[in-house]
Amino acid sequence: MNRDDDGYAERVAFYDTVYEQPERALDLAWLRRWLPQQYFGRRVLELACGSGYWTQYLAPAARAYLALDVSPGALALAGQRPGVGSPACGFPICRASGARWRWRRCTAVWRPARR
Incomplete structure (x- = not known):
């Protein structure tokens, strides 16, 4: 299921109000x-970044x-955040095979809590 089809992209900014x-x-x-x-100098994989x-x-x-x-x-919203425009920061659409490319050696994983 493509989450954009049900208006997810429009609602994502609302989550920041929390x-x-x-x-x-x-x-x-x-x-x-x-x-x-905690993440200084590490190779970080962030799962479900949402609005960034x-x-x-x-x-x-x-x-x-x-x-x-x-x-x-x-x-797209996450990529517009201040501080994320460096070449070290990537924003691919999540696909199982795409996530493996060069992040096999990541040293930290971040998954923000969703409520």
């Missing part, structure tokens, strides 16, 4: 500082970064 809720502000500020340190909210914080710290999602619309 991060704007005041009750999450302190926790998210801490995570935005702490998480990049976390990609924009992790990709600049990584040696190489591959963000995957089944939605081309989500990948």
Whole structure:
């Protein structure tokens, strides 16, 4: 199933509003500082990157970064985030064979929680 067919690309930006809720502000500020340190200099594979909210914080710290999602619309949004325009950051559409190409030696995997 192509998730864009059911409007997924249009809804993906809505998910960022979860991060704007005041009750999450302190926790998210801490995570935005702490998480990049955990991935510094590593080859990171991000599964289900969605709108790229976390990609924009992790990709600049990584040696190489591959963000995957089944939605081309989500990948387009993620690719527009600040800090993800470096040659070390890639945004292919998620396909089983495409994900293996040069990421066999990735040293970290990031999968943001979805609720």
